[in-house]
Amino acid sequence: MQTIKADIVIIGSGVGGSAVAHQLAGSGAKIVMLERGDFLPNEPQNSDAEAVFLQEHYKTREEWQDASGERYRPGQYYYVGGHTKFYGTAMFRFRPMDFRATTIDGASSPAWPISYEELAPYYETAERLYGVRGQSGIDPTEPPRNAFPHAAIPHEPTIARLAKRLSAQGLHPFPMPSAVDFGDGGSCQRCGTCDAFACRFSAKGDAETRVLRPLVTHPDLQLERNAQVTRLIADDQGHRILAAEFMRDGLIARVEAPLFVLSAGAINSALILLRSACAGAPDGLANRSGVVGRYLMNHHLTGLMAINPLARNDTRFPKTLSVNDLYNGLPGDSNARGNIQMLGKIQGAMIRATYPAMPRMLADWLGHHSVDVLAMSEDTPEADSRVRLLPGNRVEVDYRPGSTDAHDRFVHHVRGVLRRSGFPVVLRHGFGIRAPSHQCGTVRMGDDPATSALDALCRAHDHPNLYVVDGGFFPSSAALNPALTIAAQGLRVGAHLRETRMRQSQSA
Numbered sequence: 001m002q003t004i005k006a007d008i009v010i011i012g013s014g015v016g017g018s019a020v021a022h023q024l025a026g027s028g029a030k031i032v033m034l035e036r037g038d039f040l041p042n043e044p045q046n047s048d049a050e051a052v053f054l055q056e057h058y059k060t061r062e063e064w065q066d067a068s069g070e071r072y073r074p075g076q077y078y079y080v081g082g083h084t085k086f087y088g089t090a091m092f093r094f095r096p097m098d099f100r101a102t103t104i105d106g107a108s109s110p111a112w113p114i115s116y117e118e119l120a121p122y123y124e125t126a127e128r129l130y131g132v133r134g135q136s137g138i139d140p141t142e143p144p145r146n147a148f149p150h151a152a153i154p155h156e157p158t159i160a161r162l163a164k165r166l167s168a169q170g171l172h173p174f175p176m177p178s179a180v181d182f183g184d185g186g187s188c189q190r191c192g193t194c195d196a197f198a199c200r201f202s203a204k205g206d207a208e209t210r211v212l213r214p215l216v217t218h219p220d221l222q223l224e225r226n227a228q229v230t231r232l233i234a235d236d237q238g239h240r241i242l243a244a245e246f247m248r249d250g251l252i253a254r255v256e257a258p259l260f261v262l263s264a265g266a267i268n269s270a271l272i273l274l275r276s277a278c279a280g281a282p283d284g285l286a287n288r289s290g291v292v293g294r295y296l297m298n299h300h301l302t303g304l305m306a307i308n309p310l311a312r313n314d315t316r317f318p319k320t321l322s323v324n325d326l327y328n329g330l331p332g333d334s335n336a337r338g339n340i341q342m343l344g345k346i347q348g349a350m351i352r353a354t355y356p357a358m359p360r361m362l363a364d365w366l367g368h369h370s371v372d373v374l375a376m377s378e379d380t381p382e383a384d385s386r387v388r389l390l391p392g393n394r395v396e397v398d399y400r401p402g403s404t405d406a407h408d409r410f411v412h413h414v415r416g417v418l419r420r421s422g423f424p425v426v427l428r429h430g431f432g433i434r435a436p437s438h439q440c441g442t443v444r445m446g447d448d449p450a451t452s453a454l455d456a457l458c459r460a461h462d463h464p465n466l467y468v469v470d471g472g473f474f475p476s477s478a479a480l481n482p483a484l485t486i487a488a489q490g491l492r493v494g495a496h497l498r499e500t501r502m503r504q505s506q507s508a
């Protein structure tokens, strides 16, 4: 069996893993990054809705099952850069109240062991790293912050009209913070595909383009592609992690190191910890509390197609607008709350992928006439919402969304707002857990080892040399897109690891 020796092993090259690598490269430590996928090829299919949605060209071929035993191919994408290769570029900071305990219709959303203020400097670095564009001073929920690194992306005419109509209703639409290299000298070609597609022009601020590509030639970093980690191996007491075992081309290999950072995404990190059960940790690693795999959240995500049959929507990049006036609740119903933001332009092929019986002409007509909006609410964590490892290495996702009624009331209100904005028909579609785009919470952090797996720096309470840095660490989901918060915490953890290493080498 091949054995590699390293100082630090990072498992996964998504937002979390690459942020840690960014901080540690140059520290003198030999970093081995194990990534299950390969570089995503640059090819015409990247921006072809038929290829992406109908032929599912990039989706994993693995199967998971739901609680009833029904099998499906999850909307998971395994490539260098992780899910940011396909993400929608919305790069929001969570709001200070998102880090505090709250309730929604009686369901509790716990406090984070860190505050907005602790994360703020890392949010700033993450925004610079990803090239986020935006404009401060308009969003009424905006936390204290410096100016964005780049000016906001201007609205195209249809979106500018929508912004005016929302303002006329007393709302404060603001330019959505977005990681796209758009503007003078920028590489964005306004190709018309972005959200849920890979970028052919390296204009999308994804983890590969913005963070890893500058690092892959760094002598400290060894990126091992097509290396799927199967388990971590602990010592006899189940205390220190000794090695990561991975499969490549049907062969098993391992990397040994004194330090491990698991960043395989919320669901896969939980699965790796559960698969690593051993005599010293019979319920899986980092799982003395029993929380690993539990508290799976994904946001309540409802897509709204606002249709004016008389107006065609030819917007190329609609993701320039967001509204947070209802982030703390509707007038008279503080539990019904969330964020409103633009989706990427929906096309007929995307509609047919979800509703195969719909005639092509109708789907294309809808795609040409809709203005596409996402209504997002917090999904409160439920202990029984979980990922399980079944006999035969089968994966069960038994997702139990929290506080759905409050989201329904929020969506009802948002549909009214859109109708009053000049769209007589507003269709709704809920994005379910089979495409777990905002998955989080499965390896939650907290101050109490009895109720959490990780401490405030994402270190496992049970293992001194294991960190978990991906959406899994979220104690609650907030109601804003997760990537920037994963990046910021990844940079914070990476800075801590770098300082610790420097201190140790000075005292040695």
Ligand SMILES: Cc1cc2nc3c(=O)[nH]c(=O)nc-3n(C[C@H](O)[C@H](O)[C@H](O)COP(=O)(O)OP(=O)(O)OC[C@H]3O[C@@H](n4cnc5c(N)ncnc54)[C@H](O)[C@@H]3O)c2cc1C
Pocket (backbone or CB within 6 Å): 011, 012, 013, 014, 015, 016, 017, 034, 035, 036, 037, 077, 078, 079, 080, 081, 082, 083, 084, 086, 087, 088, 089, 090, 091, 092, 195, 196, 197, 227, 228, 229, 230, 263, 264, 265, 266, 268, 272, 436, 437, 438, 439, 469, 470, 471, 472, 481, 482, 483, 484, 486
């Ligand atoms: C279509 C879509 C649109 C989205 N839009 C937005 C948006 O606009 N804004 C936003 O903030 N968020 C968005 N998200 C969510 C965002 O992309 C994720 O929250 C974020 O990328 C998660 O980062 P991560 O590091 O936690 O995990 P991942 O991105 O999942 O990274 C994990 C990495 O680990 C690798 N891996 C998995 N298992 C193993 C294994 N066993 N061994 C080795 N490697 C492994 C994976 O291949 C992957 O590279 C979107 C997601 C999708 C799918």
